[in-house]
Amino acid sequence: ETGVTQSPTHLIKTRGQQVTLRCSSQSGHNTVSWYQQALGQGPQFIFQYYREEENGRGNFPPRFSGLQFPNYSSELNVNALELDDSALYLCASSAGLAGVSYEQYFGPGTRLTVT
Amino acid sequence: AQTVTQSQPEMSVQEAETVTLSCTYDTSESNYYLFWYKQPPSRQMILVIRQEAYKQQNATENRFSVNFQKAAKSFSLKISDSQLGDTAMYFCAFMRHSGNTPLVFGKGTRLSVIA
Numbered sequence: 219e220t221g222v223t224q225s226p227t228h229l230i231k232t233r234g235q236q237v238t239l240r241c242s243s244q245s246g247h248n249t250v251s252w253y254q255q256a257l258g259q260g261p262q263f264i265f266q267y268y269r270e271e272e273n274g275r276g277n278f279p280p281r282f283s284g285l286q287f288p289n290y291s292s293e294l295n296v297n298a299l300e301l302d303d304s305a306l307y308l309c310a311s312s313a314g315l316a317g318v319s320y321e322q323y324f325g326p327g328t329r330l331t332v333t
Numbered sequence: 334a335q336t337v338t339q340s341q342p343e344m345s346v347q348e349a350e351t352v353t354l355s356c357t358y359d360t361s362e363s364n365y366y367l368f369w370y371k372q373p374p375s376r377q378m379i380l381v382i383r384q385e386a387y388k389q390q391n392a393t394e395n396r397f398s399v400n401f402q403k404a405a406k407s408f409s410l411k412i413s414d415s416q417l418g419d420t421a422m423y424f425c426a427f428m429r430h431s432g433n434t435p436l437v438f439g440k441g442t443r444l445s446v447i448a
């Protein structure tokens with residue numbers, strides 16, 4: 219069984235640029251959630267995708283957007299990068315809705331640094 | 334909105350001793366899940382233990398156990414026979430019962446196990 223993978227591991231961008239982070243969900247999982255973890259903080263929910271549709275969003279501006287593909291992998295896109303976007307971005311996958319499976323399995327994260 | 338509070342930013346314990354990490358939460362929901370996640374320096378978020386709110390029995394996983402007090406909205410983690418590999422950030426997290434809803438995390442407790 220393949221776990222959740224994320225790419226790239228580290229990324230350095232300049233303020234104002236755009237970035238795309240990628241996540242491959244665990245085999246059999248159809249739901250992907252993205253979290254932002256600032257240094258010294260707990261993860262904060264960005265949004266969730268279920269079967270290619272957005273299924274909930276946290277308190278993040280529209281310049282944070284996402285996609286989920288037919289194979290349930292996902293992308294997180296951030297436009298007009300700001301210094302405060304520097305953080306660890308975590309992807310988590312889970313299976314089903316309606317309480318079928320509530321466990322979220324996390325990837326190793328992408329460390330984004332904005333200079 | 335749900336909130337999770339971890340009041341101990343840092344803790345330390347001698348190897349083989351027992352340590353308890355505290356967590357309180359606030360919610361108006363009657364049915365939900367609670368989790369403890371471990372995040373070692375490798376950054377991978379690992380599920381340690383989970384508790385369903387409708388179950389009165391406290392969850393146990395090997396050396397890890399919880400003390401779930403629903404009325405007090407308290408959910409502490411006890412680690413017995415602490416090992417050096419337990420050194421990590423520990424996050425308490427809440428999730429509504431509706432299936433695939435986002436995790437709400439506390440700010441974490443940094444645990445150091447000392448030889």
